[in-house]
Amino acid sequence: MDVLEAIKGRRSIRRFTGQEVTGGQLAQILEAVRWAPSWGNSQCWEVIVVRDRQTRQQLHDALSPKNPAGPAVMAAPVVLVLGAAMQKSGHYKGERLTRFTEWFMYDLGLATQNLCLAAHRLGLGTVIAGAFDHDRVREILAVPAGYEVVTLIPLGYPDHEPAAPKRKEAAAFTHYERFPG
């Protein structure tokens, strides 16, 4: 699959058939995460693979009932929980190197796009869910201090083909030589 074709064809999938995701497929997806770029190659990401139905039910309950990704947490056979070690990305010897504290979010974003595109290439769907009770999910998964949980990503075979939400034209966010230009 061509890269641009994959980028444009990937959609947020919120309905799944329930067909299992194999260990081999999961390994390919994790390999794509592995090769994501990161600050100083710090690779701060952590991925928790959740298949257990009871745990998925608890994760589901940590999302607001209004979150459109909620049902996907139960419908997909796997939920990948993405988190990160703190004070690695954008840090050196415990000191932050720029005005931003959130470089782990940047690295996780890159890893997440790799993950979603690799899944799409395998005919699998994903939806990134970021709106949930993060403290509750830390509790459910027994995440220790020094790590944050950032997104839940249900993964499975798509049961629908959603239309692409509209995008701005590139001219609306591209500036030459000066901002805003």
Ligand SMILES: Cc1cc2nc3c(=O)[nH]c(=O)nc-3n(C[C@H](O)[C@H](O)[C@H](O)COP(=O)(O)O)c2cc1C
């Ligand atoms: C960081 C992040 C958090 C998101 N959180 C949610 C969420 O909590 N619930 C949801 O249904 N979709 C969530 N989404 C999916 C976006 O709504 C979706 O990517 C966007 O509408 C564009 O649609 P597309 O992915 O099909 O291109 C999130 C996406 C990102 C990148």
